[in-house]
Amino acid sequence: MAYRRAILALLVLAGGIFTALITNDGAATPSVEQYYSSVESRLGYWLLLGNARHCGYWPAGILWPFPIGRALRAMEEKLYQRLDLPAGAKVLDAGAGSGVVASYMAKGGLVVQGIDLTPMHVQDAQRVIKARGLSSDQITVRQGDYHDLSDVDSASLDAVYTMETFVHADDPLKVLKNFRRILRSGGVLVLHEADFHWDSEVLQEVLRLSHCQNTLKEGTYESLLEEAGFTNITVDDYTDNVLPLWRLFGILGSVPYDLMRLIGQEKRFTNVMAGVEAYRHWGQGRYISVRATNP
Template identity: 25%
Template sequence: MTDAAEHRPAYTHGYGAAVLKSHRARTAENSAAHLLPHLRPGMELLDVGSGAGTITAGLARLVGPAHVTALEVSEEAAALTRAELGRQGLGEVEVVVGDAHHLPFADGSVDVVHAHQVLQHVPGPVRALAEFRRVTRPGGTVAVRDSDYEGFRWWPERPGIERWLALYLRAARANGGTPDAGRRLLAWAHEAGFTDVEATSSTQLYATAEGRRAWAGTVAGRVTAGALAEQLAREGWADAAEREEIAAQFLAWAEHPDGWFNLLHGEILARA
C-alpha cells in the first residue's frame, strides 16, 4: 500500500482489555525518553495517536496541560485518551479526532509533534511525517518511536512464538501497516523532507518472572480475543484451537526461568 492510500486502515491491535492493559503501562519516561530532554514548559505539543493517554499525561505535566493537544483517529480511541487524562486530573488537554495524513492544524502551529507506535499502523507513513513537519514551527521537533517486529528476539525458542510473529506480520501488513517500521524511520524522515534527523534505538526487555508474565499475558489475550483474534479467524489464517495453542506456549514460556524476550524500537528526533 502506498502513501496515496486514502482509506483509514484497520488498527491491528484493537482496543481490547489485553491491549489496553499493556498500553496503560506506557509512560513518557519509558516510552518517550528520547524526547524528554528537549521539552520545556510552555511548548505547544501535539501528541498524534494518543491512545491509552498515559504517555500524553506525562508529556502534559512537562510542558503544561493547556499546551498539549492529543489526536486520535476515531471517537472510540479519543474517548480512551480523555478518560485517562480526566483520571489523572489533566482535563485541560484538548483531545481531537483527525487523520495523521491530513492534520487539522495550521502550518507552523506547534513546537513539538510526538507519535509513539503510530507510523507502523498508517498506510502512508511518509505522508504523515510530511504533515508533522508542516505543522511544526521552524526549529521545532518531531519525535517518533516505532517497533521493529522483525527485530524481536527471544529465548528459549518456541514454535508457538514463531507462529504468533508470522501471523501478526501477516495481519499488520494486510491492514496497510509496516510492522518493521522502526528500522525505516530515518529513511522515511529524509523522504518527508527533513534534513536534520537524529536516529536512535532502544529495547524493552522482559526477563523477570513478572515481566515475562505481563508480556505473555498480553500476547495470549490478543491472540485469543479482540481485533487480532477476530482477523485471524475471519481470514482463515488460524482457527481457535491453533490460537489457544499459541497462547498456551507463550504462557508456558513465561514460566521458564531462562525466559528472555527483547523488543526493538527505532526512534527519531527530526528538526523542522
C-alpha cells in the first residue's frame, strides 16, 4: 500500500506539472483561496493526506512515514489534548479546511464552529461532516474570515484553535485580538503552526507563493500573544515529530523540482517547491503548538 501511494504521488506530480505549465505562471502572489484551489494543492492533499490540510505526528526518530493517516490522527489528538476542554465546550476552528480536524474535535465531544475562506473547503467539510455522521448540534462549517469575526459574540466561546492556518494571516495581531474578544475569561487559544528563520531568497519565495509571506519568525508568537493580551503562554516543539512527512515531500519532489529549476519553471509548483526547499533547509524553523489563555 505504501509503495502504491508513492507511485500515485509521482503520477500526481507529473499531472500537476502539466496542469501548472498550462494554467499558472508563478508570478503573482496568490490569495489563500487561489493557493488551496490550485490543481496541484487539491490533488496533493487528496492523495498524500487523505484531503487533510496538516502535518502528521510521529515519534521522534521515525524514518518510515506510512501509514500517514495514523500520524494525522495523532496530530489531531495532540491538538485535542492541548485544548484540554470538557465535553460540550464551544470552540472555533479558524480555518477549518476540509473539516477533518473539526470533525475529530466534534467526535471528542466538543461543539465546533468552523470557518474557512475557500468555498471549496466549506463544501468538502460539509461532506466530511455528513460522512462521519455528525449533527449540526455538534459541528457547523461556514465561509468566513478570521480577520473579521464581527458576527461572533464577544466572550461566547471556550476555545479557538488553528491547525496550520494562522500562517496565512495578513494582520496577525488583529487576528489574535479578534480571537481574544470572542473568548470567555479563562478561554483557551491553541495554534499548531510553523515559525521560521528562513533568510534565503528562495525560501522567502516559497512563503510568498503559499500566501504565508507574513509567517512569524521564530520566537515571535510569544511576544505577539502577549501584545494581544494573552497570558499563560506555553510552547511545545514538534519539529522532530513532523519531519517524516517533510522528508517524504522532499524526496518525492526532488527530481521534478530540479528539472523545473533547470528550465526556470519551479515557481509554478508551490507545494513541490515548499516540500523540497523545506526539507533541504530543515533546521531553519520549527513546528510548534502554542497554548495561551484569555485572562
